[in-house]
Amino acid sequence: TAQAVLQSKKILITAGPTREPLDPVRYITNRSSGKMAYALAHAALAMGAEVTLVSGPVALSAPDGARLIQVETAAQMHEAVMTSVQSADIFIAAAAVADYSPVSVNDKKIKKQNDEVVILLHKTRDILADVSKLTHNRPYTVGFAAETHDLERYAQDKLIRKNLDMVAANWVGKDKGGFESDLNALSVFWHGGGVDLAMTDKKQLARQLMSLIAEKINEKNTI
Numbered sequence: 001t002a003q004a005v006l007q008s009k010k011i012l013i014t015a016g017p018t019r020e021p022l023d024p025v026r027y028i029t030n031r032s033s034g035k036m037a038y039a040l041a042h043a044a045l046a047m048g049a050e051v052t053l054v055s056g057p058v059a060l061s062a063p064d065g066a067r068l069i070q071v072e073t074a075a076q077m078h079e080a081v082m083t084s085v086q087s088a089d090i091f092i093a094a095a096a097v098a099d100y101s102p103v104s105v106n107d108k109k110i111k112k113q114n115d116e117v118v119i120l121l122h123k124t125r126d127i128l129a130d131v132s133k134l135t136h137n138r139p140y141t142v143g144f145a146a147e148t149h150d151l152e153r154y155a156q157d158k159l160i161r162k163n164l165d166m167v168a169a170n171w172v173g174k175d176k177g178g179f180e181s182d183l184n185a186l187s188v189f190w191h192g193g194g195v196d197l198a199m200t201d202k203k204q205l206a207r208q209l210m211s212l213i214a215e216k217i218n219e220k221n222t223i
């Protein structure tokens with residue numbers, strides 16, 4: 001059972017949005033509430049795992065028994081993950097990490113001036129890709145894919161390009177599920193297979209995903 005596979009396994013989960021500052025009072029962020037990731041933490045703990053949550057700013061409290069590392073920016077999340085990942089058996093990237101951050105952060109509040117302004121952004125480091133690239137103590141690595149179109153194609157592409165063990169893809173920008181909602185649905189892919197987990201409460205969905213991860217790890221018998 002999932003309980004037997006996950007018992008005492010160390011699971012590292014990223015959660016929530018990141019905040020990329022522009023100046024002392026402004027930042028770029030996204031609509032992630034952390035509900036999906038925190039539900040995964042709950043489910044994993046209930047199955048006997050040891051859980052570390054690396055979380056961006058959310059309005060949720062961490063489940064009892066989880067180790068919580070709070071971060072703000074994508075760079076901080078990257079650093080926190082890279083220092084904790086060495087001891088992790090499973091890594092789940094459920095956070096909505098900013099893909100781009102401002103090239104420079106103004107130390108003073110940016111004043112209102114022209115009718116149009118240009119903000120220069122550069123790519124952040126991809127936490128999931130860097131974990132997946134580890135050659136020493138690489139955990140079983142699960143990515144998420146948040147897509148508004150061509151869900152299966154992009155999810156399969158992430159699975160292969162980032163060399164993941166599993167990818168959980170969800171539709172976002174629709175009226176049900178995805179960001180902020182209590183509900184979600186996932187199309188899950190691994191090398192050689194996949195399954196659709198139907199729209200349901202994120203807590204229920206998290207239990208289904210954790211069971212699926214346990215099942216696939218058991219089949220691979222790699223950890």
Ligand code: PMT
Pocket residue numbers: 014016031032033034035036037074093094095096097098099124125126127128129142143144145146147170172178179180181
């Ligand atoms: O938080 P909720 O409101 O409950 O919403 C849940 C969710 C929709 C945020 C969640 O289910 C989800 O899909 N999380 C991933 C969101 C995302 O950023 O997807 P993406 O397709 O842009 O990124 C792909 C993967 O790369 C993700 O696993 C992401 O965590 C990871 N990534 C992306 C960029 C980066 N710099 N580092 C990363 O690790």
